Amino acid sequence: MTVNSLLPAFRYHPDPVASGSIRQSGETCECCHRARGWIYTATFYTVHEVSGRFCPWCIADGSAAERFAGEFTDPHGLEGIGEEILHEITRRTPGFHSWQDPHWLAHCRDAAAFVGEVGYAELAAHPEALDQLRLDLRLGGRHDAGQLEQFLAHLGEDATAMLFRCIACGAHVAYADAS
Template identity: 75%
Template sequence: MLDLRWMNGAPFIHRGGYSNHRSSPDLVELFEYVAAVAPDSYGLLHVHDDEQPGHENDVRVLARCLDWPGHEESGTALDQGPARGQTALHEISRHGHQGADREPAMSASLPFFRYHPDPLASGSIRAASETCACCKGNRGWIYTATFYTAQDVSGRLCPWCIADGSAAERFAGEFTDSYGLDGVSEEVLHEVTRRTPGFHAWQDPHWLVHCQDAAAFVGEVGYTELAEHPEALDQLRADMRTAGWHDESQLEHFLANLGEGASAMLFRCTVCGAYLAYADAS
């Protein structure tokens, strides 16, 4: 599977599959080519190659990281990540069913977040050699999205300090506003706002609720992805009509062009599995 699309004003490539033998050209070469033609690109690549002698059961995690202006970050534990314009991918961990004796260069076992199950795909967490502002540790992953606090936080936060609630407690902050979380329990409200990674959006992001529980954030999508979940598209269409979109042609034109200046935030109900969404625009 190879997918190229624009999301939130930037091009994204998703490549995946499960072939019986090594693909040609090599998958790593494809990502190195992307790094060469797009010097400011970054991302993660998970590779399982059961034809590599001695590593048949291993999963390699490769990182291509970006040196943002004013920040020295990398995809390696030695702070020797790719400089701007460098094309190399760096192996940040190798783990497998029989590879417990190998120490990964970075912690690969990220905490699980019930209401944001794939923060790597959404871009809220990414590989980086950066010290957490809360625990002062460097575990190879850093949070990049919203955090609301009146305190001065020097640096960014690691996923573990989000998951255990220590970051929100230490800095008296929240990762998501409680807007939209009507009808959920105090426990769920606390879990979403203080122990779940937020996400990037043009407007202030907010959570959706279904079956009296917070829904799980899937990601930012365009019309094509949204149309794969008709119930979410219908729900969004109905919500927009309620919000004042009475001209059907304008409404359908807006929906059909999601992914180009505006997008949909897709969620999935943790109880019944239904998909739902809201629109976000600059």
């Protein structure tokens, strides 16, 4: 039995243990008040004071987001997808750690699945994601090709890439995250 078979399944974040968003813990869930052996460690946005963390089950069933009127992920980047998918990503899917505000990517009119934080070597294994990231960074003001390639070559050091996989076609997309 694998670790992930013990946890609820998250369609858009298939391995939250590997990404560091969920870890083993004896902590009690702020929502269900049970210590279930696993706890969420990443972002949660709410106006309410929340003194503890949530178990994966209270994330998966939406009870944590509903009880504390919050979201695990900023909806930025998810424009144009259906309301049901947006709700699943923001309120029933674990977010992830990043230096800047994390956001989810979409592809084929659906949210993409979060693969994880990667450096250049991992990103280069997905040339479509690397090409898309190059284009995004050029459009974002990094016009000098040499400087851009230098930046990409050092992903994993002072900056990283957040890699996603399209649920529909399997293509990979990414965005850069830096301190």
